[in-house]
Amino acid sequence: MDQPHQPAASADWAELPTDILTSVLLSLEFPDLFTSAAVCTSWRATARDILHAGRIYSRAQTPCLFHTSPAGSELYSIAAGKSYRLPDLPGSPVADRYIWGSSHGWLVTADARSELQLLNPATGDQIDLPPIATLEHVTPVLDGAGELSRYDISFYYSAPPRKELNPPQPYGADEVREMLYLKAVLSNDPSSQQQGGGDDTVVMLIHNPYRQLSFARVGGKQWHWITISPHYSEYSDCIHHNGGFYAMNRQGAIHRYTVEGSRVSCEIILKDTIQYDAYNVYIARTPSGDVLQVWRFTDIEDEEPQEMHTDGFEVHKVDFDKQCVVPMETLGDDALLIGHNHTCCLSTKDYPKLLPGHIYFTDDAEYWLLEKKSNRRDIGTYDLADATSHNLVSSPQPWLNWPNPVWITPNFMRINPSAAGCVAGDVLTRLT
Incomplete structure (x- = not known):
């Protein structure tokens, strides 16, 4: 007599060997890692171990939008199409900070006293940058008790003669961050350096007065003012490429700065x-090595409440041999992300959740942002091929007006993996 058919036993995913499971989870972007952790207790434990270890989870992530909401700080994942709330960081109310840069998964923030810090929202790591009193144009003024009363800001170019174009102006400690900082870019990831902050990481700061440049080393004690800038250059953007900083001024010229110690060449x-x-x-560099200039066109509505809208973009490829730029009709398979982040160009073959030929943008208008903090932010995507703009998500948008949302590529590498606590691990605990 034939034996009755026995159904195949269902797979027990909890019994998957840890080394194989770890390899699989390490290949996932963080939204998929979070989802996989809900399969069972052992998968959740392995995912938490990966995130708390920090250094082993280095999988390239699709950029996200860092923003705030009534619930707190969040990452809107383009890959998942949803936001993930981040736990509050001890002693670091991000909503009270201004954001002036985003590189390698780190935000460059300014606190209520206008001091600059690096903040990795995925791990909770923070690093203080040198005091703003060491910037060339900033002079601290103390009261009778020796406490900081205000800062005086001087107005002159690096080009000689370095005479005051305007008398020094007084600013409260909380006001300096509104007039001084424009954009900051990192040379590399501080968490990839030795434990303690990465003294090989350089921060290049575009700042007022007159959109000049200063740099500092992470872990260093002071800012170094660049005094060899070509005559009266006012800079608009900067990237780090091929061992140097490529700074572009408001007339489209590109100057390459090489930093060695406290010295710099141009x-x-x-x-x-x-x-x-x-x-x-x-300014951006494509995955194939070309350098691009991107021109953005905006318009402000006349009716109240006034809102800024991005009307269009032009993209040009730089021809260094002919000393000119060539208009581009398409980005091909590439996508651009612009705003207060370091301007980056990514291949959608490597990041399939990004739309090819599109520009992802956020607000970064110098005066509009600060004078209209309560206004709707200008965030969306632009299709270069058919010259149309689209909202990133359907209304209502989940982000608040301030601090300004910024693109960031999540970085789960930790400066000190042995330290207790991990923001990403805490998020995983809450979600699963």
Whole structure:
């Protein structure tokens, strides 16, 4: 007599060997890692171990939008199409900070006293940058008790003669961050350096007065003012590429700065390409190695409440040999992300959740942001091929107006993996 058919036993995913499970989870982007952790207790434990270990989870992540909501700080994942709330960081109310940069998964923030810190929202790591009193144009003024009363800001260029173009102006400690900082870019990831902060990481700061440059080393004691800038250059954007900082001024010229210790050298690698002073111009490097200039066009509505809208973009490829720029009709398979983040160009073959030929943008208008903090932020995508803009998500948008949302590529590498606590691990605990 034939034996009755026995159904195949269902797989017991909890019995999957830890080394195999770890390899699989390490290949996932963080939204999928969070989802997989809900399978069973052993998968959740392995995912938590991965995040708390920090250094082993280095999988390239699709950029997210860091923003705040009534619930707190959040990461909106383009890959997952949803936001993930981040636990509050001890002693670090992000909603009270201004955000002036985003590189390698780190935010460059300014606190209520206008001091700058690096903050990794995925791990909770924070690093203080040198005091703002060491910036060339900043002079601290003390009261009779020796306490900080205010800062005086001086107005002069690095180009000689370095005479005061305007008398020094007084600013409260909380006001300096509104007039001084414009954008900050990191040379590399501080968490990839030795434990303690990464003394090989350089921060390049575009700042007022007159959009000048200063740099500092992470873990260093002071800011170094760059005094060899070509005559009266006012910078709009900067990237780190091939061992140097490529800074572009408001006329489209590109200057390459090489930092060695506290010294810096400058090379003019592209002359002016724009016949007027432009505010919304960016520099990026494509995955294939080309350098791009991106011009952004905006419009402000007349009716109240006034809102800024991005009307369009032009993208140009830099031809260093011919000292010119060539208009591009398409980005092909690439996508651009612009705003207060370091301007980056990514291949959608490597990041399939990004839309090819699209530009992802956020607000970064110097005066509009600060004067209109309560206004709707200008965030969306732009299709370069058909010249159309779209909201990133359907209304209502989940982010508040301030601090300004910024693109960030989540970085789960920790400076000190042995330290207790991990923001990403805490998020995983709450979600699962």
